[in-house]
Amino acid sequence: MPNFKCKILKEIQLPFQKDGVEFLWLAKGENVNLLFTHVQQESFFLQIKKDNKKQEWLIKGEKHTKPSQIGYLQKALLIFKENFTQDIVCEAVALKHTRLIQKTPLIVNNIKELLDKIQDKKQIYIEIGFGSGRHLLYQAKQNPDILIIGIEIYTPALEQVAKLALSENLNNVLLIETDARLLLSVLESNLVDKIFLHFPVPWDKKPHRRVVGLNFANECARVLKDTGQFELRTDSYMYFSFTLETFLNFSHLKAEIAKNKNLEVSSKYEDRWKRQEKDIYDLAISGFGKSENLNKKQKFAIEILKFNLEELDYIKNNFKNNVFKGENFFLHIEKIYVKDKEIIIKIAFGAFYKPEHIYIRLGEHRTDFVFNEPFKTKENLKAIEKLREILYSYIKQ
Known part of the structure; x- marks a missing residue:
């Protein structure tokens, strides 16, 4: 995964745009910040992590949101390096323009x-x-x-x-x-x-x-x-x-x-x-016969949640890393990040053999998925319903 380390991180003024790369907003975590990045119709996170012992910053792509083509990530890292850092310690982000082009139309990205x-x-x-x-x-x-x-x-x-x-x-x-x-x-x-x-x-x-x-x-x-x-x-x-x-x-x-x-x-x-x-x-x-069609009209339970600022503060202050195992599904509430008055939560969920990782945004009168919503598999629907129950229990404390 492309990355680099630096000694000095400048103040990041957002939104920022240069050469087709956009840095739109920042979510702050306990020791890692996430920079929402947009390149060529694709969105992903850059991860900014501080090593307090070495007094260094590591900047890389967040692995669960990486774009379909590594060249987009390389370009974003180079733009960030040139505009917001000093004293580079080491790097592995050399941009190869050929990587911006899909290698073959026979391979699909997702x-x-x-x-x-x-x-x-x-x-x-x-x-x-x-x-x-x-x-x-x-x-x-x-x-x-x-x-x-x-x-x-x-x-x-x-x-x-x-x-x-x-x-x-x-x-x-x-x-x-x-x-x-x-x-x-x-x-x-x-x-x-x-x-x-x-x-x-x-x-x-x-x-x-x-x-x-x-x-x-x-x-x-x-x-x-x-x-x-x-x-x-x-x-x-x-x-x-x-x-x-x-x-x-x-x-x-x-x-x-x-x-x-x-x-x-x-x-x-x-x-x-x-x-x-x-x-x-x-x-x-x-000889299985004809099967019923998938129910595409089902909605994720989290879409009906609404929070006020007091409830968001309560969730932020009482957040816990937890794993829940149900019948044929699991939910791991991993990390929490703060973006202005909103909360970004990272979760792993779904079936045990095919886990997904996503980010969910909780805001005043708004709850949604930061990137594309996950597939509506039976396991995913159950896991998100469990997340809704947990968040609902927070606001009813």
Whole structure:
């Protein structure tokens, strides 16, 4: 993450604008301040932290609000450094203008961008954990009229497969770095034709870390069309049997099982397992039927909260770092910052395996999300309802 350290921090006069970078307001915390920054239609925080022992300031991007392109953050740091600091101790913010441009149109920066791009797509395949991309690229070649979405958590894999797809003129590919469970939970119902999960990490000794679980199975069933199919391919019999047992919780489905089936394309892992004469298991699940659509009209409970200045002072003076665990969700009230007469609260929340981090602004007669509101997943809605209850209890003290 780009950053720099300095000995002297000048007075910050806001709002400030230069060369397309805007610094709009400052929220002060116990030992960290947040500077609301705007570059090229994107907003994020710069974090200003003082090291009292060394008498130095560290300025960097706040990791949970970082912009889609690192160049925006680099530019903001350089503008801040040039105008509000002296005596630079060290820095790692060299601006490369090429970083201001998205590397490839095949990689999307976030889930919202992906959702915008898949509107009106008639057929969609999803591959979870595509690795070297052999199977994903094969599907893209064989099905030029079908959009192939690849999900991976390793950036080098995304970049490498995107280059391969471009070199082969495959324009029906979209790649994203995210947790598959989060993406599935926000997709429209009855949208996807196939979901591939090939050679996932088996986690035989830690089954709770597996991608597959009852919630995952429910989301697969919801997002798949009534003619859709989920396909697992694995060298782990334990993972195979666990997945079958999980999907058998549904009252109606069709399961097709195969062992050591030869496909037209083979992953590097599969090649390795075959050389070791390991068995390969295939499981194809279909027949879920048509699912109900997501309820997009639901509102977050926090939107109805209103505070007066006395209540805001009470929240500020009695704030506590707390963690609350509910059924299938959690809420961690992490930090509080003060902006004039408003309060900024940072929280982590949602499902245990797919946490989100956001900032909420509490003001006189106004409560809202500082940046985009989170996705309306079941877990997120429950967590924000819990936050509303906690804040409401503050003002009723």
